[in-house]
Amino acid sequence: MPATVLVVEDEPAIQELIAFNLKQAGHIVMAAPSAELASRMIKDALPDLILLDWMLPGMSGIEFARKLKGDGYTKAIPVIMLTARGEEQDKVKGLETGADDYVTKPFSPRELNARIKAVLRRRAPQMTDEQVEMAGLALDPITHRVTGDGASVDLGPTEFRLLHFLMTHPERVHSRAQLLDSVWGNQVYVEERTVDVHIRRLRRALEPTQHDVLVQTVRGAGYRLSQRA
Amino acid sequence: MPATVLVVEDEPAIQELIAFNLKQAGHIVMAAPSAELASRMIKDALPDLILLDWMLPGMSGIEFARKLKGDGYTKAIPVIMLTARGEEQDKVKGLETGADDYVTKPFSPRELNARIKAVLRRRAPQMTDEQVEMAGLALDPITHRVTGDGASVDLGPTEFRLLHFLMTHPERVHSRAQLLDSVWGNQVYVEERTVDVHIRRLRRALEPTQHDVLVQTVRGAGYRLSQRA
DNA sequence: GCCCGTTGTCACGCAAGCGTCACATTAGCG
DNA sequence: CGCTAATGTGACGCTTGCGTGACAACGGGC
The missing domain is CATH 1.10.10.10 (Winged helix-like DNA-binding domain superfamily/Winged helix DNA-binding domain)
Incomplete structure (x- = not known):
């Protein structure tokens, strides 16, 4: 149940808030303010889950997600996107990312934790269920x-x-x-x-x-x- | 006739809209933004009906539907396809792949509910409101x-x-x-x-x-x- | 407004199951 | 035929999972 979570978020206030909540819930938290830094951390530590902000300096969250899902050994890592409410209508249209779930800001800690749990739940080892x-x-x-x-x-x-x-x-x-x-x-x-x-x-x-x-x-x-x- | 419905739709706004309506109609709603996640949910939760978006990130809706109907124990689950207006000529293709019905976006909640009811009623065995x-x-x-x-x-x-x-x-x-x-x-x-x-x-x-x-x-x-x- | 049924969460306690050790037994080798 | 290493086996704390009652937050009806 405790998992390693990488938070990719450029705004320090939000990032700290998220990190605090995740730690509270027993997870191990890594944080990166940019896609570049995040890439390196992913290679180093192979997190179980990535929380990805929609808007990032330099490479946008979408691009980054697409890159992750394109790469062989990162595409198995589930990604949860963080989007601001206003951005839904316009930006989401051309969506081709492989995000596993979305959370719209502002969100409650409870909701975030629940969605994380839900996503992690599904990485359960799947035995063949044939008799x-x-x-x-x-x-x-x-x-x-x-x-x-x-x-x-x-x-x-x-x-x-x-x-x-x-x-x-x-x-x-x-x-x-x-x-x-x-x-x-x-x-x-x-x-x-x-x-x-x-x-x-x-x-x-x-x-x-x-x-x-x-x-x-x-x-x-x-x-x-x-x-x- | 409360049923468990899986909504496979990558656009959060539409997904939430559909989910809201279904819940209003008394159904239990599951949602997945991608074919991959949907597969796992289907295996786990055995929904009574699948609402499938035509366009999906990664695997397209058609492919996914074909895969479902090919698989032994998912082929019994009815599928309703969601298509955008311009794609109507693909209707034939959709029905060929085994979809039980299709609805063009934008659609009214009433129309969707009616189609769902019709599809569920059509199913003879293990109908959801059988005693x-x-x-x-x-x-x-x-x-x-x-x-x-x-x-x-x-x-x-x-x-x-x-x-x-x-x-x-x-x-x-x-x-x-x-x-x-x-x-x-x-x-x-x-x-x-x-x-x-x-x-x-x-x-x-x-x-x-x-x-x-x-x-x-x-x-x-x-x-x-x-x-x- | 108030009441009552329903719901989600928590805290506590018990019991099943787990991992480890210590000792008994066996297999293989000269 | 004994010696040694590997495996069988029973027992024992300790963790973990589940049952259970209590409770606060809702929400709908009167």
């Missing part, structure tokens, strides 16, 4: 249900993600590091042995239907999901 | 009445919409964010925990007839309506 099945073991991401030969199996959130990953990448050995990356997310510091414990919990949950044998240990390498011995 | 029933729990959108095993249950407006959405999308787990989109509309800004409170209120209202057990919590994921344990 997966293997040797009588079935997992459905949509209903969030797991069944072994029809009998329901209940798993904690982490075990669920772990099994889902293994089922979508079967027959292949995954090191503990890889599993931490794929299942826990690569920004978390967790001991590698923690994987062992969750494998254990997963196996125990699969025991009643004998499906625990599918989860195999490859000594010195990691774990694997497979039907073959 | 829904599940395990003795029945909800009638027309009379706005809910009964559990015959006994009447009384709900506030929000709980009613929440239950209606859950009943029309059962078995499936919905995150708090998805519920906010589908039941509140993504134009209002409320805390995710608010969903919990309304779930609580819904459960309490369903308690007398034991139907509260249908509303299930999936820890770490969201809520689900289901008969199975």
Whole structure:
């Protein structure tokens, strides 16, 4: 939930106001008064979200947004545009930016925070939500249900993600590091042995239907999901 | 016939105008300024209808419509195209891509509402004002009445919409964010925990007839309506 | 004006789940 | 057949997510 936000705004008063609110909401704030400076900061720090003022000295906000969305590795970063009320009618006409949302000034802190939250919400990791099945073991991401030969199996959130990953990448050995990356997310510091414990919990949950044998240990390498011995 | 409508329109002024009218007519409104964002919202929130602007930044409205109709489970969602006056000759093209209707800008709110009503009525299956029933729990959108095993249950407006959405999308787990989109509309800004409170209120209202057990919590994921344990 | 139903938010508390450690067990190697 | 490293396993604090009641802000009806 806490994210790194870059605020591109040339007017100090507004910039400070925004920054204060964002920090209050637990975000990490970077600020740049111009597009040039912003560009460099983006390269350095890769923010999760950019708040972009419509009017900027030099390059306008529109141009900048277009440039961002054109560039390969910045186009994934969501942009929220800040526009003054009077500018809507005239300027918005030729809009071709890839902004993800707009906020018109003046805005309340609550509104801004809410829109930020809404935009960040959508960058959620999207697992393929197709149903997966293997040797009588079935997992459905949509209903969030797991069944072994029809009998329901209940798993904690982490075990669920772990099994889902293994089922979508079967027959292949995954090191503990890889599993931490794929299942826990690569920004978390967790001991590698923690994987062992969750494998254990997963196996125990699969025991009643004998499906625990599918989860195999490859000594010195990691774990694997497979039907073959 | 309250329905969830997704408005895909990049121009904020028009988008807000449409949203205002739809809300006035009792619909739940979601809005997305780009095809990209719209895709994600559709997958999450499953709107009943999509209002699609002809011209969009990046992918054009036509392309987007074609993509929607090509995809397996979005092709059932009706699409109404919004076109500017000069583009009328493209009407044919629009209908070819699978749009269910089209409206030329500028349009009156009454015309838009009428078309929406017509399109929604045309849809035979899972029409939004069809009566829904599940395990003795029945909800009638027309009379706005809910009964559990015959006994009447009384709900506030929000709980009613929440239950209606859950009943029309059962078995499936919905995150708090998805519920906010589908039941509140993504134009209002409320805390995710608010969903919990309304779930609580819904459960309490369903308690007398034991139907509260249908509303299930999936820890770490969201809520689900289901008969199975 | 006043009242009452509804709504969004907060604070508190409990319980599930998580990560880590310590110890038991096993596999592989000479 | 013992030794060692890797893995299995149970237990234990601690965090986090969710349930729940309370409350203030609205807003519509009388």
